Amino acid sequence: MEELYRLTIDQASRLLKQRSLSSVELTEACLRRIEQIESKIRACVTVCAETAMEQAKEADRLIASGQDIDPLTGIPTLIKDNICTKSIKTTCSSKMLENFIPPYDATVVKRLKFRNAVILGKTNMDEFAMGSSTENSAFFPTRNPWDLNRVPGGSSGGSAAAIAADEAIYALGSDTGGSIRQPAGFCNVVGLKPTYGRVSRFGLVAFASSLDQIGPITKNVTDCALVLNAIAGNDPNDSTTVPYPVPDYTKALIPHLKGMRLGVPREYFVEGMQSEVESTLERAIERLKELGAEVNTDISLPHTKYALAVYYIIAPSEASANLARYDGVKYGYSYQEADNMWEAMEKTKQYGFGAEVKRRIMLGTYALSAGYYDAYYLKAQKVRTLIKNEFEQVFQNCDALVTPTSPTVPFKLGEKLDNPLQMYLSDVCTLPVNIAGLPAISVPAGFANGLPIGMQIIGKPFAEETILRIAFAYEQVTQWHTRKPPV
Amino acid sequence: MKLPREEVLHLARLVRLGLSEEEIEKFSVQLSDILENFEILKQVDTTNLPPMAQSIALQNVFREDNPHPSYDPEEILANAPQREGNYFKIRPVLE
Secondary structure (H helix, E strand, O other), rough: OOOOHHHHHHHHHHHHHOOOOHHHHHHHHHHHHHHHHHHOOOEEEEEEEEHHHHHHHHHHHHOOOOOOOOOOOEEEEEOOOOEEEEOOOOOOOOOHHHOOOOOOOOOOHHHHHHHHEEEEEEEEOOHHHOOOOOOOOOOOOOOOOOOOOOOOOOOOHHHHHHHHHOOEEEEEEEEOOOHHHHHHHHHEEEEEEEEOOOOOOOOOOOOOOOEEEEEEOOHHHHHHHHHHHEOOOOOOOOOOOOOOOOOHHHHHHHOOOOOEEEEEEHHHHOOOOOOOHHHHHHHHHHHHHHHOOEEEEOOOOHHHHHHHHHHHHHHHHHHHHHHOOOOOOOOOOOOOOOOHHHHHHHHHHHHHHHHHHHHHHHHHHHOOOOOHHHHHHHHHHHHHHHHHHHHHOOOOOOEEEEEEOOOOOOOOOOOOOOHHHHHHHOOOOHHHHHHHHHEEEEEEEEEEOOOEEEEEEOOOOOOHHHHHHHHHHHHHOHHHHOOOOOO | OOOOOHHHHHHHHHHOOOOHHHHHHHHHHHHHHHHHHHHHHOOOOOOOOOOOOOOOOOOOOOOOOOOOOOOEEEEEEHOOEEEOOOEEEEOOOOO
């Protein structure tokens, strides 16, 4: 087979087990692919070919020894650059951490290495995961493989673009307000944000601690379940991970939806939504009905319209506290020419952070400052309770909700860069999910003028099996995910 | 609408964030626009509603306090902008 890099985890793992493919061959194929198309896509911040080849050889030795291997053994992956990798730079696409080398692996990376995964490198992102287009990277923007003049979405735009362009077999991203799902939707790949507490964030550079989750970005739903199997679970190093057992998520993948009750909340078909997105979703919902699902389109989540304000108060507030650590003392960029400590600190942040990060630090500081705390931060936390309660109520009569992933197809580079509010609206369908801590997946649902459109499926807390099942059944009858971009 | 310059400077000082003249000007407009959008929350009656800090019910997760080896000081200090021996070297705090 010539184009080994096009394989899924599921396919590659079978071939590795049959010994008709080696991890070295597969890793070489991905590295060659990266070399061949990175100048166009620019999905990677760091490529570590040498250590990847060592890991591939080790995986091949393990396979040759005849041991029972994990589906991820020997499979090449890319990791978003806000997830710590021991001895490999972790930059958050920020000048602040441009030369930061973590002394430890994030728990998710440890779990992948335990399964002898092959780490090809680190992917580009909006600086500190703040953004929806990957244009806020301090290094360079990433391009959408479906149209190089358009953004791949963000903030995990590097991971999503890389998987769409077959630079790796799968990737990890992080999602605080839609940062896995929106780029997955924009790039025609599968992206899952697990329930808050399902996957450890130890070693994920903190953005907004009550919202952040790590999740898989993959070429299909089966692969998504396989990666979740590996990364989910309790971690003593992250006290927000729950002690619930981790099921085998692939067992949930059955090709029909008989007995499934789905809701379509009307507030997600927002003003300003592109008509192609709306009609694509309507067609997708018809397919879900054909698969046996009972679909209720008369669902209402009236507080959805407040989610954007709640999110853009809570996330920047938490960020302003989390990013206070970048003072130029222990690690990261440090301004050395100052006359005194305060000046050094101020200049370190002034030159180390980009515009969006500064904007959110300022916004969060405002919402938390004396005189405004009650009106902004506390008020947002109370409305957050309402949004969560509203989801709970709706879930009494539905197993999952179906919405668009984003109100538009991928937009052009530069289009929203000078208008933060317009950029924030790009996440309007995804951020209520983080506010309520729910799991959600984005799956390829069609195209408009050659540009991908994603469908989001939202589940009850810890019901990843349900949303994976719906996504899988839909994937079996549509096959949008098998379409490849013209690169 | 614009956020007054003094207010922008006050916020920046609270977090010790240096800003250029251009940034002060830009943020006073942009922050004001964004804050205006937050006014929508005033429409919501939140009487007697508890604030929500995060979405899971876990509280006070305890573990045994067992000693275990920590990180190699060399690896930690390799990232230090300035070091002296096994210490981070910083500027005088009290002058």
